[in-house]
Amino acid sequence: MTCPGRFVMTNIEGAIMRKSTGLNLLEHLNIPSINYQMIYDDKMTPLDLVFQGGISHPQAVSSEEVPDGSFIDNFASELKALCLSGAAEQRVVTFEVGDKSGGEWFKGVAVPRGPEGGSLYFNRMSDCSAFEQERDSIISAMSDILFVVDENFFVRRIFTADQAYRHFALENIVGKNLWEIFSEDFIVEQQKVFERVKATGSLQTVTFPSDLYESGRWYEARITHHIWEGSGHYVVGMTDITFTRQLSKEVEELSAEINNFFSMELVLFAVIDLQGNLKRVNKAWEGLLGYPVDELTTKSFEELIHPDDLKNTQRKAKQLMDKQTIIHITNRFRAKDGTYKYLEWHSKLDGDLIYSSVRDVTEGIQRQEEIEFLDFHDQQTGLFNRKALRTMGDEIVRTSREGLRWGAYFIDIDNYSAVNNALGHAEGDRILVQIADSIARHFEEEGISYRYEGDEFVVLSRSGGTEEMIAHAKKLLSSIPTRITLTQRVFMITVSIGIALGAEGERINGVIEKAQTALFKAKLVRNTYAVYEPRLELNRTREMILAEDFPRALEREQLRIELQPILDVKKGIVCQAEALLRWHHPEFGEISPVEFIPIAEATKLIVPITEWIVRQVCAMLLRIDTHPEHRLTIAINLSAISLENQGGVFFERVREIIETTGVEASQLKFEITESTLITDYLGIMDTFNELKKLGVKFALDDFGTGYSSFAYLKELPFDAIKIDRSLISSLNRDSKEQILVRSLIAIIHSLAYEVVVEGVETPEQYELLKEYGSDYVQGFLFSRSLGEDAFVEYYREAL
Numbered sequence: 001m002t003c004p005g006r007f008v009m010t011n012i013e014g015a016i017m018r019k020s021t022g023l024n025l026l027e028h029l030n031i032p033s034i035n036y037q038m039i040y041d042d043k044m045t046p047l048d049l050v051f052q053g054g055i056s057h058p059q060a061v062s063s064e065e066v067p068d069g070s071f072i073d074n075f076a077s078e079l080k081a082l083c084l085s086g087a088a089e090q091r092v093v094t095f096e097v098g099d100k101s102g103g104e105w106f107k108g109v110a111v112p113r114g115p116e117g118g119s120l121y122f123n124r125m126s127d128c129s130a131f132e133q134e135r136d137s138i139i140s141a142m143s144d145i146l147f148v149v150d151e152n153f154f155v156r157r158i159f160t161a162d163q164a165y166r167h168f169a170l171e172n173i174v175g176k177n178l179w180e181i182f183s184e185d186f187i188v189e190q191q192k193v194f195e196r197v198k199a200t201g202s203l204q205t206v207t208f209p210s211d212l213y214e215s216g217r218w219y220e221a222r223i224t225h226h227i228w229e230g231s232g233h234y235v236v237g238m239t240d241i242t243f244t245r246q247l248s249k250e251v252e253e254l255s256a257e258i259n260n261f262f263s264m265e266l267v268l269f270a271v272i273d274l275q276g277n278l279k280r281v282n283k284a285w286e287g288l289l290g291y292p293v294d295e296l297t298t299k300s301f302e303e304l305i306h307p308d309d310l311k312n313t314q315r316k317a318k319q320l321m322d323k324q325t326i327i328h329i330t331n332r333f334r335a336k337d338g339t340y341k342y343l344e345w346h347s348k349l350d351g352d353l354i355y356s357s358v359r360d361v362t363e364g365i366q367r368q369e370e371i372e373f374l375d376f377h378d379q380q381t382g383l384f385n386r387k388a389l390r391t392m393g394d395e396i397v398r399t400s401r402e403g404l405r406w407g408a409y410f411i412d413i414d415n416y417s418a419v420n421n422a423l424g425h426a427e428g429d430r431i432l433v434q435i436a437d438s439i440a441r442h443f444e445e446e447g448i449s450y451r452y453e454g455d456e457f458v459v460l461s462r463s464g465g466t467e468e469m470i471a472h473a474k475k476l477l478s479s480i481p482t483r484i485t486l487t488q489r490v491f492m493i494t495v496s497i498g499i500a501l502g503a504e505g506e507r508i509n510g511v512i513e514k515a516q517t518a519l520f521k522a523k524l525v526r527n528t529y530a531v532y533e534p535r536l537e538l539n540r541t542r543e544m545i546l547a548e549d550f551p552r553a554l555e556r557e558q559l560r561i562e563l564q565p566i567l568d569v570k571k572g573i574v575c576q577a578e579a580l581l582r583w584h585h586p587e588f589g590e591i592s593p594v595e596f597i598p599i600a601e602a603t604k605l606i607v608p609i610t611e612w613i614v615r616q617v618c619a620m621l622l623r624i625d626t627h628p629e630h631r632l633t634i635a636i637n638l639s640a641i642s643l644e645n646q647g648g649v650f651f652e653r654v655r656e657i658i659e660t661t662g663v664e665a666s667q668l669k670f671e672i673t674e675s676t677l678i679t680d681y682l683g684i685m686d687t688f689n690e691l692k693k694l695g696v697k698f699a700l701d702d703f704g705t706g707y708s709s710f711a712y713l714k715e716l717p718f719d720a721i722k723i724d725r726s727l728i729s730s731l732n733r734d735s736k737e738q739i740l741v742r743s744l745i746a747i748i749h750s751l752a753y754e755v756v757v758e759g760v761e762t763p764e765q766y767e768l769l770k771e772y773g774s775d776y777v778q779g780f781l782f783s784r785s786l787g788e789d790a791f792v793e794y795y796r797e798a799l
Contacts, residue, residue, distance in 0.1 A: 272347075447461030500512075
């Protein structure tokens with residue numbers, strides 16, 4: 001069997017061409033056994049034969065051991081043209097040549113080295129079958145399927161190493177026109193490519209989709225033109241690039257997605273190397289930290305992270321590298337302006353790089369810090385509050401150094417309520433803040449200051465002993481300003497201090513209670529200190545006990561309201577009553593208002609207690625079945641503290657209670673004393689007028705016991721004047737007293753006010769007052785104060 005010479009031309013990838021020797025090319029073309037290398041010049045004249053024995057073991061040989069170059073002469077014209085063409089275009093030429101008469105066959109490649117020549121790498125082939133086998137190996141390494149197509153586009157031959165392709169190709173492709181195999185559009189689109197290949201002899205590569213073997217596949221076709229069996233043919237080598245194309249597309253999409261991430265300005269991304277250097281960041285960092293991206297990527301973690309967060313971050317980074325897991329950490333990064341931002345990192349190690357998505361959590365953390373600050377600090381003074389004291393106290397003591405004891409100072413402003421009453425809360429708050437600052441500054445190095453409640457403060461202090469604490473108390477007393485001038489008025493402000501030194505292991509609450517007990521002793525003198533002693537617990541005075549217990553009397557339901565009837569003299573019926581507050585102490589029994597009202601005013605509990613009384617009285621009015629023609633009016637005593645002009649706070653409370661309960665405002669009467677008017681006349685007048693507009697009535701109580709200034713009667717529109725019991729104690733036997741009372745009643749009537757006389761205890765007093773024209777009387781002659789049920793019974797009988 002004779003086999004004609006055949007020539008197959010192919011391109012080798014540029015990367016291979018640049019680094020290749022002839023051996024590299026032969027390996028790439030899957031030609032494992034090459035015996036000879038022949039170097040030729042520009043005229044295709046053999047110059048030297050340099051090795052034999054295969055690629056893996058080249059050996060120099062003598063010229064006697066190799067064939068001469070006569071085989072080249074047999075194919076000189078074709079081979080020379082191809083080799084020189086390849087040299088001109090820097091292409092590799094693969095050749096297969098043989099003696100048509102059945103002589104030796106050779107196959108190999110010609111590698112051009114420029115215009116000066118090149119090298120031939122070739123083998124002897126013993127027969128055509130061996131040649132065909134080797135040739136198919138070469139072709140299968142080059143393409144999935146290779147078509148030999150005539151110039152009329154009919155498929156003449158197919159080469160493929162894939163058995164599935166081979167069966168399919170033989171059954172469906174060989175002998176058919178490319179127009180039948182591919183779409184007409186393919187031939188039309190690629191016709192110019194085929195023409196260019198034929199005209200230039202160059203290789204052209206095209207990429208296209210085809211359902212040739214399976215739908216949705218993509219192919220790359222390498223097209224060349226050769227003389228085969230005496231006529232021109234196209235050689236089309238097709239490679240399925242579907243997977244490569246999909247992979248390339250996925251890589252492109254992933255790359256685009258990554259680039260998209262790094263171009264985002266709302267989300268932070270960063271790539272960091274194992275040395276902690278920022279290798280890549282996106283644009284969003286510029287807006288957050290103020291560094292341009294180029295500048296930021298020249299910095300390391302250590303340069304930007306807050307020093308206090310560095311150690312923990314390094315520990316987390318080690319954990320990331322050791323466990324190959326995702327880590328989450330929050331730390332502070334320094335911005336260009338020197339401020340720090342809180343950043344939350346989610347990081348993963350991949351190779352030698354750490355990839356992180358980062359979130360700015362500064363606002364959230366700062367908001368949390370603000371909430372915690374507000375929760376544990378007094379808003380008025382800025383000191384820690386009572387909640388902080390409960391939360392932190394024992395922990396502070398527990399973590400203190402061994403051998404160092406903790407003490408407590410309980411501090412109270414002595415006459416703060418008087419200033420508040422006279423000037424109102426605005427000025428009173430200024431004094432409170434001023435004293436709080438003095439306390440905080442004094443104990444800044446030695447302790448922690450808290451606002452306990454109202455005008456009381458607690459200081460927890462490290463102490464070496466009682467004497468040291470006494471020294472601090474004396475210094476504090478001397479540092480508190482005793483004369484304060486506000487709105488051209490001078491006030492004397494002092495503090496009292498209770499001191500207690502904690503025993504080893506003692507809970508801080510116990511120490512504070514001891515300091516408070518000592519404070520009660522100091523308050524008896526004022527402007528001084530007292531040290532806790534165990535005997536104070538045994539020898540507490542009645543005043544100390546009441547002062548300590550009264551703040552919890554309301555919540556313990558120890559307070560109640562009784563009503564004392566007031567008789568209408570002309571009608572002889574009960575149409576009014578006075579609400580009187582009573583306190584039943586569990587140890588001392590009934591406590592006189594003379595004792596507990598000053599405590600209520602000093603602690604300012606009188607304000608919520610008064611509001612409670614108003615609410616209870618309104619509820620009573622709704623429960624009592626009043627006569628339709630004689631509606632019951634109940635009088636309530638008011639303290640100056642409740643009447644201070646606090647932006648109408650007390651007025652709003654009263655209005656809200658009246659609206660909620662549905663009681664008529666005219667059924668409420670507030671009684672205020674002359675001493676109240678003297679304390680803060682202008683402040684009281686504002687609230688007084690607001691309540692009058694609402695319909696509430698007012699009476700001036702205890703008239704005749706103070707200055708008895710008729711100026712108040714002219715300036716403030718009272719509804720009634722109550723003459724104090726002290727003016728009628730000798731009324732039935734003292735003629736001067738009779739003249740005085742008769743004259744007072746006449747004057748009050750001339751000013752259009754009603755007269756109420758309290759303290760009536762004898763029928764003689766009552767008859768005289770009735771004769772003088774008193775409108776109402778009140779006293780033990782008619783009834784003591786009664787509980788609600790007893791009053792209702794008395795009231796209905798008296799109608």
